[in-house]
Amino acid sequence: MQAAERAAAPNTLAAYQADLESCTHSLALAGQSLRTAGTEDLRGWLADLSAQGQSRRTVARRLSCIRQFYLFLLREGLRADNPAEHLDSPRAEQSLPRFLSESEVLALLDACEEPEGASAAKTRRALVGRAALELLYASGLRISELLALPRQALAGDQRMLSVRGKGGRERLVPLSDSARLAAQALVAADAGLGSPYLFPGRDPQRAMTRQAFDRILHDIGRKAGLEPERLSPHVLRHSFATHLLAHGADLRALQMLLGHADIATTQIYTHVQTERLQRAVAEHHPLSTSQTGNSEG
Structure with missing residues (x-):
């Protein structure tokens, strides 16, 4: 079922x-x-x-x-009752999503660059890392959605990317220019592989595995000076959402971009809005401590 x-x-x-x-x-x-x-x-x-x-x-x-x-x-008529119906569900821990700062994301992207004269394998690995990070951070994709992208997903001069998410639900997410160019550079480098996937695996007829991408991400994070436990594809998705809200994005729009069926799932990111409002009050309210200090000065 x-x-x-x-x-x-x-x-x-x-x-x-x-x-x-x-x-x-x-x-x-x-x-x-x-x-x-x-x-x-x-x-x-x-x-x-x-x-x-x-x-x-x-x-x-x-x-x-x-x-x-x-x-x-x-x-289905296989039982006459639901013995789990009245069981109490434990209250989930209120944990905030882990995310990177904007400067840390930029450091990750910079770490994808290989020096001139690097081997073909290292150069291609850098192209894979750059394209993946650009797409994850620019569009908030899940890692499963990223690795399932077909090679033709970024054909031409498209500004929107069609993504099939959880439950087979499709959504459109905007592409930044840098993400589109990074993905097109990878497509050009892999032209001879004949793979149907944007991110081919060791066998070009199969998509890259999550484990293979994790190794690439770990190496990039190490070069960027980030601790491995702070870095994962989902942390990049959280960073995308957190940074958008911090710059004034609407929660409903964010729900659509992330592919959440229920806005309650998206509301975990409102901690950003709360912090911003608290900061605004502290900085601008006439009775706040900071304003009182400024007026006395």
Whole structure:
């Protein structure tokens, strides 16, 4: 159902499978199965997850999967109830997205340059890194969306990029001139490969893997002087969103650019707006400490 009706992405399907297997294993230890489990049996599974030290966010996600699973069984007539319906979901931790400063992003882009006379392999690797970073930061793409881009996505003088996101939803994102030129430089360098992908893998008929890109990103980050744990494709996506809001972008527009189905997901970035408003009050309100100090001076 998830694959056929909801067009769930492979990563989503893998996560659902892992969640179901986790529940199955816990229930089996208690002499139960997914088909026969009751509410108390599922509470025992949730307690096991917490005892294993799994985060509240992970526990909440796994419970969501199990709720949907029993709802599916209910609709298919395979069960007469949903034993997960009244289970309380743990409140997720309020964690802000990690992002880079604008100067750090520029340092990353500068680190993509190879010196004159570098080997062909190093030169091409630099082109891959530059094109990927430009697209990730200029358009806020997910890494899965980036690596799935076809070679023809940037053909001609296009100013918009068509992206297929989660659930098969398509959206258009604008392309900056520098991102378009970086991608076109990579296409020209790879003209002889005959790959259908903008970012070909070791086998040109397949897309580059996430692991291969992570290695490239790690090397670029090291050259830029950034700690590896601070850098990931999703951090670049967070940076894109954070910097847009900091420069006055509308939250609804950001939701469309990021491909979020629900604006509640986008609202995590409003911490930027909150900080900006607090700073504006501190700097300009006549009764603020900074203004009082200035008037006394």
